[in-house]
Amino acid sequence: MSKTKSSESVKVVVRCRPLNRKEESNGPAGGIVQMDLRLGQVILRNPRAPPSEPQKTFTFDAVYDANSKQRDLYDESVRPLIDSVLAGFNGTIFAYGQTGTGKTYTMQGAWLDPEKRGVIPNAFDHIFTHISRSQSDKQYLVRASYLEIYREEVRDLLDPNHANARALELRESPDTGVYVRDLTSCVCKSIKEIEEVMNMGNQARAVGATDMNEHSSRSHALFLITVECSQPGPDGRKHIRVGRLNLVDLAGSERQAKTGVQGERLKEAAKINLSLSALGNVISALADGRSGHVPYRDSKLTRLLQDSLGGNAKTVMVATLGPASQHYDETLTTLRYANRAKNIQNQPRVNEDPKDALLREFQKEIARLRAQLNHRKWRSKQKKEQVDGEGWDDDTAGEEEEEVEKEAEEYVKQEEQRLEMEKEAIRGDRFLLAEEKQRLLGEKERMMGDLRKEQEATEHLTAKYKAMESKLLVGGKNIMDHTNEQQKMLELKRQEIAEQTRKEREMQQQMLVQDEETLELRETFTSLQQEVEAKTKKLKKLYAKLQCIKAEIQDVNDEHVRSRQELEQTQNELTRELKFKYLIIENFIPPEEKNKIMNRLTFDPEEDQWKFQPLVPTERSMKKRPASAVGYKRPISQYARVAIAMGPHSRYRVSVNVMLLSLNSRTMCLYFNIDLSVEHSAFFYL
Ligand code: ADP
Ligand code: MG
Secondary structure, eight states, X not given: OOXXXXXXXXXXXXXXXXXXXXXXXXXXXXXXXXXXXXXXXXXXXXXXXXXXXXXXXXXXXXXXXXXXXXXXXXXXXXXXXXXXXXXTOOEEEEEEESTTSSHHHHHTBOXXXXXXXXXXXXXXXXXXXHHHHSOTTOEEEEEEEEEEEETTEEEETTOTTGGGOOOBOEEEETTTXXXXXXXXXXXXOSHHHHHHHHHHHHHHHHHHOSSHHHHHHHOEEEEEEEEEEEEEOTTSSXXXXXXXXXXXXXXXXXXXXXXXXXXXXXXXXXXXXXXXXXXXXXXXXXXXXXXXXXXXXXXXXXXXXXXXXXXXXXXXXXXXXXXXXXXXXXXXXXXXXXXXXXXXXXXXXXXXXXXXXXXXXXXXXXXXXXXXXXXXXXXXXXXXXXXXXXXXXXXXXXXXXXXXXXXXXXXXXXXXXXXXXXXXXXXXXXXXXXXXXXXXXXXXXXXHHHHHHHHHHHHHHHHHHHHHHHHSEEXXXXXXXXXXXXXXXXXXXXXXXXXXXXXXXXXXXXXHHHHHHHTTSOOOOSSHHHHHHHHHHHHHXXXXXXXXXXXXXXXXXXXXXXXXXHHHHHHHHHHHHHHHHHHXXXXXXXXXXXXXXHHXXXXXXXXXXXXXXXXXXXXXXXXXOOOOBTTBSSOXXXXXXXXXXXXXXXXXXXXXXXXXXXXXXXXXXXXXXXXHHHHHHHHHHO
16 A cells, blocks of 8 residues: 555554453453553463463553543543544544443443543543634534444434334445435534434434344444534635544454354344454455455445545544453454554545535525525615605615614514504594495505514524524534633643653654664674673574464464354355255246246345346336327217217217306316326226
């Protein structure tokens, strides 16, 4: 892959949860995971290996042990990413790991305990606090969507009809990349609103599932936030930047047992982890860098995360581990997976003025409503001034809007009073005829009705305008900023410390790499003895490294063999299934029926399904009007035909025999019915 200047690698951090009670009681030797927080290293001990075997060491951008706080993880590893999203980059955070290792804890945490709030609620805080503290010439629009992928089907979690909703389709556009068609997105104006959206989605997720734990370990949950920001540029025009944030809680990475499943269940089992294995393949292909083809299209998840892996996005992967010895294999697989992901290069860039920015549409609509509203108010004001006898003054354009509004309201009130008085006067007028009185009163009534309608329309327009405008957040106000200065300072300090820790770790890691490299450098020795000592030390180090790599190769080989065996087993089972279906088709379905069906089937790659083509190409045949009598537009009776053929024969002359009666509406209806039915029957016979 070409490494352009702006490319940066996927950040990978590892987190290990504490031993739980059950593991504490049955694990004799405690945890198998050790962490060096300063160096960002994970050291894994194989509980089944002899003590002489070297332990496995992996280095990451950061590691978090059992005592780590949610806040630390956020400040060090997530905050910079959210800052980038607010500046208009795409960002993705995904949690990967075995079920029960803390993916959901890391992403969501316990909402009610401020100490235990996870990445998502902290990101909400961060985004809205940033908006409230930004300059007042900035306008923001924040939207949220929530979806899950379960058995390779994308489901909208914000659809009120979630349980019965169809699976959604993925589409690709040159501007935004891959997106989900018809996905609900909610405009959120505050932390509370976006939290409600999240809760709604979580509830929808739980309702559809028979067992929430089982369900969440098999489905991927994606919470998407789009932050659009408009700001006047140096050219005086408003520019819009769009940052998209994907917060992904993946399905459990453990291998699903497939043994003994058959038929439908087998297909289902094969689909459950398809997205995850496809993700693994995409990561391998990208990390390898040599293979040209990256299999993004193999699953829904990889298509949706296409930009986040090797594309236009900044990405953080949080790999979660459990410390218990019985999960050694899974833990090692997770670490390998995470280690590979470190090598992926992304090319993030700011999304400036994209065509599909919703904020632009909102601004246009608001401007349109405002113009309409102003026009109405000015009109009312103008009328008032005419009524008041004041001359219309063009110079009033600069007047305060509020004043115009007040005057418009006053005009309506005055008009109402005037009409009421006039009505009274008409009622009291004894010289008018009763009929004339009625007519005049009616006229006044109508005028009042018009006035009211006009007022209602203005109110409706105002409400629409206000609702629209309130969706846009303006920097510097609009939302809370209860935090006082001291608290702000405290936050800043905490961020500084996080930044420093990160830099320190980077430096330590660089030093470690340099240390290894300097081993190669030629050194000058004062005595032979010294040279021998130094070289022995070097040899020992290199030997240990060699052993590690050898063990690694063996492990990878073993894993490869294991996964190949599994694939072979799946293939055998699927072949057996196929043979069974063939047997039924060949022996029990007549060949012509089979051919008919096969000719009608086409494969839809978008939905990954075989589909039936409709039997009759309906649209075309419906458009043409059926000709029911040769040479004539409509069906025609024998009598009429003879009449036409006979020409102006006296016996068949219409004017003599047929009475012309005016038809009432019922007979008209009847006539139309007959006409329609004739047309229809003609169509069916064709
Ligand atoms: P997953 O989503 O990966 O299946 P969960 O997030 O549901 O796992 O975590 C499983 C259990 O472990 C939960 O009860 C959670 O509270 C606990 N847990 C996970 N990580 C931590 C942690 N870092 N500190 C304390 N408890 C944790
Ligand atoms: Mg979970």
